[in-house]
Amino acid sequence: MGFFDEPFDFNIAAEGRVEGIAKVTGAGKYSAEYKVEGLCHAVLVGSTIAAGTIKSINVANAKQVAGVIDIITHLNKPLVPGLADEAKIKEARLGFAVFHTDKIYFKGQPIALVVAETFEDATYAASLITATYEKTEAKVDFKEASNAIPLTSAGKDRGNLSALDSAVQVVEQEYNIKAEVHNPMEMHATIAEWKAPDKLKLFDKNQGVNNVQRTFSKLFAIPVDNIEVISEFVGGGFGSGLRVWPHTLACIMAAKQLNRPVKLMLTRPQMFYSVGYRPAAWQKIKLAANSDGKFIGMHHQAKNGTSVYENFNEGITRVARLIYNFENLKTEAATVPLNLSTPTWMRGPGDCTGDFAIESAIDELSYKLNIDPVALRIKNLALDKNPESGLPWSTNYINECIEKGASMINWSNRKSTPSQLKEGDWSVGYGMAVGAWNAGRGTASAAIQMQRDGSITVQTAMTDIGTGTGISMQNIAHERTGIAKNKIKIELGNSNLPPAPSQGGSNGLSSIGGAVVSATEMLKSKLAEYAASQNDAYKGAAVNDILLSDTGISLKNANNLFISYASIWDKNKLDILEVEASSGPGAERQKYAFCSSAAHFCKVKVNVKTGKVKLERMVTVADGGKIISEKAAANQMSGAAVGGIGMALMEEQLVDEKLDSLVANDFAGYHFPVNADAPIIEVAFINKPDPNINPQGSKGLGEVGIIGTAAAIANAIYNATGKRLRDLPITPDKVLLA
């Protein structure tokens, strides 16, 4: 019997993830994997120009291909009510109105959709479609286009920048970052099926089923409840699934037109221009300090690329108002329209980009001042209150993150002058940087269904994009009820379940955790109500006095007064006991400011002969409040750190300015890091609950793992070589030529 024929023991505890076994055995289904009766396959055809209008589309050859069912273009599309006219198109905020316009805004923009009996037929037919265009001038060169765009104020000025002129030390530098593409392992895919003319079912890869539901409810003018969206397993998102993209609408349109279920999965090349990316950015920092290292102020200017059909402002300078005290501060920003698809949030959006420049400048300043970068940062942290709102932090342990990280990496081994540590042709150096993120919380709902045997199912519509939402829900439910973990089942990622916000911006667990806590409290109260009919002592029992176990309910005092679930079920003729609760932020948001934070440290080796940078060690210490699921949380941090390696050393979406074209749209041309590029990421947590943010005391960790990583690496390269590299990614050629 081969390995794969062996039966799996599904009773083993899913220690790290409730969905772990389903994922590794293939039992878990991703959007494109569902079997639907009568399914046909759709493939998009992209424009070959970047700006202009479509003059004609030739679909004749494609139609000849056996198996082709239909080809949809702007000439024959089914009209989507929400895109019926220009005003509605604007209101829909879908980006470009797919197949509802003949205008071309970027190369690759869908101009046709081939639907066929098989994916292979559709792909072949798609390759035969040609079009003629009225071409207009396209702009794809961020650097060139950004020169012409003026900066405007981004936030209230603090103090006066002229104070910087009296500073003892000033760093004034520019920083450039190339566009990066999310590229989750799972390509975006949708299966759309119209169950009735006004009833839609979607298997769709996204980061928020309710958002998808709302979007198509508006576009097709049908009630939200008529749309079912299922995203039970998501193979990564990193922000690419926070919006609804035009290809999903294209798939739904095809299903409508054909009255058959249709599957559309983006190809890997299409993933580079269909679901957003982190835009290219330019920044300028002027940072000034006294001789004792006290920051006098900062001027932070930033521009990011956007598309010509939508304005996406990354919020790059936001982070300038979060971590440090700057008495004098001015932030300015601009967006630069380009004939590329619209960028979107990508892990640590804005802050990740802004933090690279600020943390690089602080490092540079530390050498000028001859003050240790750790000490310089600690001296200037805004530790008591949010420097922008003035509200006291509910909790902020960024200083502890720094101290712990410094000790883990043996920061004292670092030399304060660059290029001091050598190993043959390698120069060794240490670097660090910090990152922070406004810790948010949304309103979410969760339900609990209890069976007679005491097992429960906890449900929410929230998707788990790989962050470990499921295991954390289980841990919270277990902690609050005492019910054994193997009796707690989790269901999520389905719009029929209690509504929840999208999973993004590090808000997932912060939002759903409270709902799970509330639901457990309701369950306790409900059970106590039933128990009261058997014993008066349960009447009006306070939630905190109610104890649950695997088999029944009891009270904290009065000799426990145990009553079994079985007897409650039998006496009340119950089938399933069901409760649903909502929970969200409240008055605490007026009293406190909230942030997650992390300190990143690394040790690098740089080969002076070849420019090769090798990460020897990476330490990342985070304050994410109370850690609910240690493994999942550490996994978030290390995954983000690897993303940071990509940002620092290799990820860049190149653009050909002459051809108005992205260069390389596969993994041979676009490099993200693999295991060989990363050391074992050493992760630690402060693990102190935030008493105000939500009932479970946890703060989101999704973003802070990457905010600051790139700067830590660049700073370490400087410490190793004396080469200050301010443009990302730092590929070996830049190291060699610096």
Added chain:
Amino acid sequence: MRPFLFSKSTAANQAIAKKKSNTQFIAGGTNLVDLMKKHIANPDNLVDISSALPNKVENTAQGVSIGAMMRNSATATDPTILAKFPLVSKAILAGASPQIRNMASMGGNLLQRTRCPYFYDVTTPCNKRQPGSGCSAISGENRMSAVVGHSPQCIAVHPSDLCVALAALDATVKVMDKSNKTQSIAFKDFHRLPDNNPEKDNNLPADALIQSINLSNNNFAKNCSYVKLRDRDSYAFALISVAAALNLNGNKIIEARLASGGVAHKPWRWLEAEQFLKGKEATIANFEAAANIATKGLKPQMHNAFKIPMLKGAIETALKQCLNP
């Protein structure tokens, strides 16, 4: 994917007989299938040759013969190869990923096509893909492109790692042509420079099959190294690679071999530098001098001047590693 007919052959002559017009042989398929998916290769017929060619390492009077259907992974771990030609193993293991090496054949590796991004993007001009359409790389993104031997028609580089080692070791390629005659092609003559016909990667006669790759015994097994510089540490094509091999008597270099990937349309030998090292002491100073000789007179593109210092560093590093393999 464009529909095609698929058939399998169990003998070389049978496969050749099936090679009608617009027919392609398929071995591991790791390159050809990608090209078909992108509609760059559009064959009507595929002839599977995986059962038609030898797939073992055999000892010959002069050295070894590696069957064209031997998988890259099997070659890299073959005891004879490891003992006699470790450079071949090192080069293979620096390329692709374990999964791809498990599928990739030795013959197919020689015939893999360039990774120039424009070659892969059918919406852009490319002389190699569509003769006469122009070269997008020359005025475009050419960080990966050639620094030597290029022509105004094409500046692409050959992507193979294995071939760099084979070039360094003066391998020969045994082929069977249309009329079932076999002949040996010296490795230096197997791949070609782009000149005015960049659509032609090599000098394999039309419809011919590669049967085996032959290596003659040498004294390089003890002191050889393969250095590959790339944008990530695994699963990436070379920016620069160097295969170095020294035949040493004490510290004296009797013979040196130096070849590179990532620099030209074919695996490139640094013959002048090899000549310089011959008879010299194996010292850092001599290695640096050899690297200087090799990197003299190169012609980088707009975006890859860095390849010169990088190549220099890689040659020095590779030669040094020969002393401590």
